[in-house]
Amino acid sequence: MTGIKRRTVIAGLGVLAAAPFAPAIAQKRYDDGASDSEIKIGNIMPYSGNASAYGNIGRTHEAVAKMVNEAGGINGRKINFITYDDGYSPPKAVEMVRKLVEEDKVLLVFNPLGTPSNTAIQRYLNTRKVPQLFVATGASKWGNPRQFPWTIGWQPDYVTEGAIYAKHILATKPDAKIGVLMQNDDYGKDYFNGFKQGLGTANERKIVQLSTYEVTDPTVDSQMIQLKNSGADVFFNITTPKFAAQAIRKAAEIAWKPVHYLNNVSSSFGTVFGPAGIPASQDIVTALYRKDINDPQWRGAADVTAFLAFMAKYMPNANLKDDVHNYGYCCSHTLLQTLRQAGDNLTRENVMKEAANLKNFEAPLLLPGIKINTSPTDFYPIQAVRLARVKGESFELFGEVLSNESV
Template identity: 60%
Template sequence: MTSARRNFVIRATAVAFAAAALSGAALAQKKYDTGADDKEIKIGNIMPYSGPASAYGVIGKAMQAYFDMVNAQGGINGRKVKFISVDDGYNPAKTVEQARKLVEEEEVLLVFAPLGTPPNSAIHKYMNQKKVPQLFVATGAAKWGDPKNFPWTMGWQPPYTGEGRIYAQHLLESFPNAKIGILYQNDDYGKDYLKGFEEGLGAKTSQIVSKVSYEVTDPTVDSQMVSLKNSGANVFFNITTPKFAAQAIKKAAEIGWKLDAHYLNSVSASVGSVLKPAGLDNSVGLITTQYLKDPTDPAWVNDADFKAWTDWMKKYYPGGDLTNAFNVTAWTHALTMAQVLRQCGDNLTRENVMRQAANLNMQNVPMLLPGVEIKTGPDDFYPVEKEQLSKFDGKTWVRFGKVYGK
């Protein structure tokens, strides 16, 4: 062997050993907690597939469809996502049972997008005591953005208090002499909206002439609607989940309650699951806020992201309703979760999941409205904080005015 050849072999062998050492180091750097390994990431989810909030159940089904697409494309960093979604019937006691099942029996890495304020409140302390991420909860209660006291819990959608203040600001500008009636769900969800709205009204809270609540176990809100009409209110703030939102809109029309403005919280603004059951004619003039592209809005017909969403729906969730905005909610939540897992790389520990969730800067996100972004930080656990007012014209929501929020 010539000297040059011998030197080449020595160098090549050294490079091979170095590469092997680096490869070994890379393998050694892989970190996993319960629920993740080289092949799979287990994600838990709690959804009301039954009970009074079952209209939200489509969100869980659509999330499964999103991860089906991800897995068909090779998974995340080479790992398939196993999405385990269970039913709690929107019953907090059942939520506790299901959370324990997911964490202690199914041994998931995290619980993703559990839905509802009362259900999430019931497992808030448990998830933090167990140090298991309760991530991108599907509720806008302000309490989900408290990293100091609850570092394992993070919201996703705009806080209800902020949305309530937006309606109050619009009301003061457009109906300064209004007599206001309010219907709200008697729990943290309803009270957060109410708190933001009253804060926004400031000294004008004296214009609230009637404020009535309902329980999630009530069969209807018919009696509350009659009471509100009889109060003489000419502006109505409708703080309800989908079943009761549809009832309230329909009842207002049946009893001939003529309103100058009817504000409907965004969590129940789906054309497919709320306004159609309530009657599209009965829904004309409703005002809500939006931060997602509404699937019934013709403005997005030629939008590339909307086309991608539609193609996904048709391929992976063919039984899904293309007019139901909750399917957009599912898509945007799931793509955020996927981004966090991508950022985790091979460090799939629960601590790193939360670290990456608190390090998001996602611009031009598919199916979010222009100007709306997903941004978090170690002290900012509110990923989405911008919204725009919209009015229903009988067919779709029509956006107007500025984008509110920071």
């Protein structure tokens, strides 16, 4: 799919999740990518390469597009969604984003995926004053409105999540010997830095082995053997889905059974636990902020029912155990709320203003007690999680809702 433009004209995103919005009468204002009839939204995703499992996020955005195309529009406007493959390659990300801005003339770039890719495009988009909206990465750098006022995060940041795991380890296994597997890039380092902050300087010595891998590596088998041989009895697994599945499977093969913590970005039954083997995945601990739609406790919840109906109609062949569909659906509705609030003032400046003015927004599929809030000085929309462990083919939640103030 590399280099191939994919377009979907859609209307009325988010109709299932929100009542019709009637903007106040005001003078209409537009920048590139907006008009009386259309809003152009740009996106990049790794539809190919070692991170291609995340491509289903973009496909879900497109499926949402098809759904809302039948619903009538956001404030009467259709959305023209344009997505390109960047292969999880920063140079390709820059190329594709420049194409979106300079040739396609999109109003904004929505949910571009990956810390390396977003890092590569951040300065360009901020220089051009194009919103880099709700990026698909939890790196802490996306919440810096003073330096990068056109970039805003979405999911819980990696530093906070890493710190939460560290605090839990200290509370439940104070004599832990910790092994860490880390993707060797900004994404991995952000998680690891948060983890070390959570441990505190005095406890960093509990880390007996740090093993890294490159996203271009074929496997992490040798790193897993190294980690087992270190004597570690706690494992913090900072990996993207392909490598997360490999690590879980290899741990089972070599009979290494540490207390296993896995970063949220790989907490998928469809792309990680299933391929790794459900038996090998039992009791892995992760942090969740969205509902597992396969968990019986959410059966009958209105947002889950709506999501399942959406999937059945618009993505009937998709794997419901692949959590990235859930992610894409939830994030799309955050964009929709922002556009509804923007009304007829569809300038890039006003879109950013509204993205930074979300108040207790309950996007579909968020866990109870977790809401989206932003302000001109707070560019971290979601700052709360709950810990959960793999039990059978779903998650068992435990503990209270934990926020950035908790760590």
